[in-house]
Amino acid sequence: MSEAGKEKTLAEQAPPSYECRSCGYTYVPSKGDSKTNIPPGTLFTDLPSNWRCPVCGASRTVFVNVGAIDAPSGFAENLDYGFGVNRLTPGQKNLLIFSALALGVLFFLSLYGLN
Numbered sequence: 001m002s003e004a005g006k007e008k009t010l011a012e013q014a015p016p017s018y019e020c021r022s023c024g025y026t027y028v029p030s031k032g033d034s035k036t037n038i039p040p041g042t043l044f045t046d047l048p049s050n051w052r053c054p055v056c057g058a059s060r061t062v063f064v065n066v067g068a069i070d071a072p073s074g075f076a077e078n079l080d081y082g083f084g085v086n087r088l089t090p091g092q093k094n095l096l097i098f099s100a101l102a103l104g105v106l107f108f109l110s111l112y113g114l115n
Protein backbone atom coordinates (compact mmCIF):
# COMPACT_ATOMS: atom_id res chain seq x y z
CA MET A 1 0.00 0.00 0.00
CA SER A 2 1.50 3.30 -1.10
CA GLU A 3 1.25 6.47 0.94
CA ALA A 4 2.32 8.65 -1.98
CA GLY A 5 -1.20 9.19 -3.28
CA LYS A 6 -2.46 10.98 -0.21
CA GLU A 7 -1.80 14.43 -1.68
CA LYS A 8 -4.34 13.87 -4.45
CA THR A 9 -8.07 13.96 -4.04
CA LEU A 10 -9.89 10.85 -2.98
CA ALA A 11 -11.66 10.78 -6.31
CA GLU A 12 -8.40 10.65 -8.24
CA GLN A 13 -6.98 8.02 -5.97
CA ALA A 14 -10.18 6.06 -5.43
CA PRO A 15 -9.19 2.48 -4.65
CA PRO A 16 -11.22 -0.31 -6.22
CA SER A 17 -14.35 -1.59 -4.54
CA TYR A 18 -15.13 -5.27 -4.28
CA GLU A 19 -18.51 -6.89 -4.67
CA CYS A 20 -19.68 -10.08 -2.99
CA ARG A 21 -20.85 -12.47 -5.69
CA SER A 22 -23.05 -14.30 -3.20
CA CYS A 23 -25.26 -11.42 -2.08
CA GLY A 24 -24.24 -8.29 -3.97
CA TYR A 25 -22.78 -6.46 -0.96
CA THR A 26 -20.11 -4.01 -2.11
CA TYR A 27 -17.11 -3.24 0.05
CA VAL A 28 -16.15 0.41 -0.56
CA PRO A 29 -12.66 1.21 0.84
CA SER A 30 -13.48 4.89 1.50
CA LYS A 31 -16.37 3.82 3.74
CA GLY A 32 -14.86 0.80 5.42
CA ASP A 33 -17.28 -1.49 7.20
CA SER A 34 -18.70 -0.44 10.55
CA LYS A 35 -20.28 -3.84 11.12
CA THR A 36 -16.93 -5.61 11.21
CA ASN A 37 -15.00 -2.63 12.67
CA ILE A 38 -13.10 -1.87 9.48
CA PRO A 39 -12.14 1.84 9.54
CA PRO A 40 -12.78 3.97 6.43
CA GLY A 41 -9.79 4.01 4.09
CA THR A 42 -8.97 0.33 4.49
CA LEU A 43 -8.22 -1.29 1.14
CA PHE A 44 -9.94 -4.56 0.40
CA THR A 45 -6.55 -6.19 0.02
CA ASP A 46 -5.62 -4.96 3.52
CA LEU A 47 -8.62 -6.57 5.19
CA PRO A 48 -7.80 -9.35 7.67
CA SER A 49 -7.63 -12.76 6.00
CA ASN A 50 -10.47 -13.99 8.18
CA TRP A 51 -12.72 -11.09 7.15
CA ARG A 52 -16.09 -12.21 5.84
CA CYS A 53 -18.94 -10.57 4.00
CA PRO A 54 -20.93 -8.69 6.72
CA VAL A 55 -24.17 -9.49 4.90
CA CYS A 56 -23.97 -13.17 4.00
CA GLY A 57 -20.76 -14.36 5.68
CA ALA A 58 -19.06 -15.44 2.45
CA SER A 59 -15.27 -15.53 2.52
CA ARG A 60 -13.11 -12.94 0.78
CA THR A 61 -12.46 -15.25 -2.15
CA VAL A 62 -15.95 -14.75 -3.60
CA PHE A 63 -15.45 -10.99 -3.89
CA VAL A 64 -14.70 -9.50 -7.30
CA ASN A 65 -13.06 -6.18 -8.17
CA VAL A 66 -15.72 -3.81 -9.52
CA GLY A 67 -13.50 -0.75 -9.81
CA ALA A 68 -13.71 2.62 -8.08
CA ILE A 69 -17.47 2.95 -7.84
CA ASP A 70 -17.30 6.02 -5.62
CA ALA A 71 -15.34 8.03 -8.18
CA PRO A 72 -17.02 11.32 -9.20
CA SER A 73 -17.76 10.18 -12.75
CA GLY A 74 -20.85 8.40 -11.50
CA PHE A 75 -22.67 7.47 -8.35
CA ALA A 76 -22.84 3.86 -7.31
CA GLU A 77 -26.63 3.95 -7.42
CA ASN A 78 -26.57 4.70 -11.14
CA LEU A 79 -24.15 2.00 -12.16
CA ASP A 80 -25.18 -1.27 -13.67
CA TYR A 81 -22.68 -3.78 -12.40
CA GLY A 82 -23.75 -6.43 -14.84
CA PHE A 83 -24.03 -9.13 -12.20
CA GLY A 84 -27.35 -10.93 -12.24
CA VAL A 85 -27.13 -11.76 -8.55
CA ASN A 86 -27.03 -8.12 -7.51
CA ARG A 87 -30.69 -7.59 -6.77
CA LEU A 88 -30.26 -5.43 -3.69
CA THR A 89 -29.63 -1.82 -4.60
CA PRO A 90 -27.22 0.27 -2.49
CA GLY A 91 -30.25 2.22 -1.27
CA GLN A 92 -31.89 -0.92 0.00
CA LYS A 93 -28.68 -1.97 1.69
CA ASN A 94 -28.44 1.41 3.43
CA LEU A 95 -32.04 1.11 4.55
CA LEU A 96 -31.29 -2.34 5.96
CA ILE A 97 -28.20 -1.10 7.76
CA PHE A 98 -29.81 2.04 9.15
CA SER A 99 -32.98 0.31 10.29
CA ALA A 100 -30.82 -2.21 12.13
CA LEU A 101 -28.94 0.69 13.73
CA ALA A 102 -32.18 2.44 14.64
CA LEU A 103 -33.45 -0.73 16.29
CA GLY A 104 -30.26 -0.94 18.30
CA VAL A 105 -30.60 2.68 19.42
CA LEU A 106 -34.24 2.15 20.38
CA PHE A 107 -33.27 -0.88 22.43
CA PHE A 108 -30.52 1.10 24.12
CA LEU A 109 -32.90 3.97 24.92
CA SER A 110 -35.45 1.55 26.34
CA LEU A 111 -32.90 0.62 29.02
CA TYR A 112 -33.08 4.16 30.32
CA GLY A 113 -36.83 3.78 30.68
CA LEU A 114 -36.29 1.05 33.25
CA ASN A 115 -34.68 3.38 35.78
Ligand SMILES: [Zn+2]
Nearest residue numbers: 020023053056
Ligand atom coordinates in the same frame (compact mmCIF):
# COMPACT_ATOMS: atom_id res chain seq x y z
ZN1 LIG B 1 -22.15 -11.42 0.75
